[in-house]
Every structure is written in structure tokens, then in C-alpha cells.
Amino acid sequence: MKHYFLTVFDKFGEKLLDETFEASNNDEAKEIGRKRIDEEGYSEYTHRCVSPEAKLVLFHR
Incomplete structure (x- = not known):
């Protein structure tokens, strides 16, 4: 299992969610x-x- 990083930002750039979780693949x-x-x-x-590996697997702007 690998550790992935999930982050959510508000419109001013403040973090609303910053957590890690495990998954077997992207x-x-x-x-x-x-x-x-x-x-x-x-x-x-x-x-x-x-x-x-710093690969972006999910992104929304």
C-alpha cells in the first residue's frame, strides 16, 4: 500500500482538508x-x- 495526499483549498488558498490515506494504486x-x-x-x-511519487491523480480547480 502507498500513502496518498488529499488537499482541499478555499478560494483564498486556505486549506480546508489536508490528509493522507493508503491505496494500492492510483x-x-x-x-x-x-x-x-x-x-x-x-x-x-x-x-x-x-x-x-508526486504524480497528480485527481485535480479540480
């Missing part, structure tokens, strides 16, 4: 990240999910 991380963002109601905020 596709699974993308689904976990989307689900977590939807649970918190942040789907319309700028967000990103980054792999341990």
Missing part, C-alpha cells in the same frame, strides 16, 4: 479521494490528490 486512490471529497461537501472547491 485508480483506487482517485476513487477514495473523490469519495472523501464528496463526503465532506468539497466537490466544488479546488482539490488535489497526489501520489507518493
Whole structure:
């Protein structure tokens, strides 16, 4: 399992959510990240999910 990083920002650049989670691959991380963002109601905020290799697997602006 790899550690992925999920971050959500408001329109002023302040972090609303900053957490890590484990997933076995980038596709699974993308689904976990989307689900977590939807649970918190942040789907319309700028967000990103980054792999341990610094690859962007999920992004919304």
C-alpha cells in the first residue's frame, strides 16, 4: 500500500482538508479521494490528490 495526499483549498488558498490515506494504486486512490471529497461537501472547491511519487491523480480547480 502507498500513502496518498488529499488537499482541499478555499478560494483564498486556505486549506480546508489536508490528509493522507493508503491505496494500492492510483485508480483506487482517485476513487477514495473523490469519495472523501464528496463526503465532506468539497466537490466544488479546488482539490488535489497526489501520489507518493508526486504524480497528480485527481485535480479540480
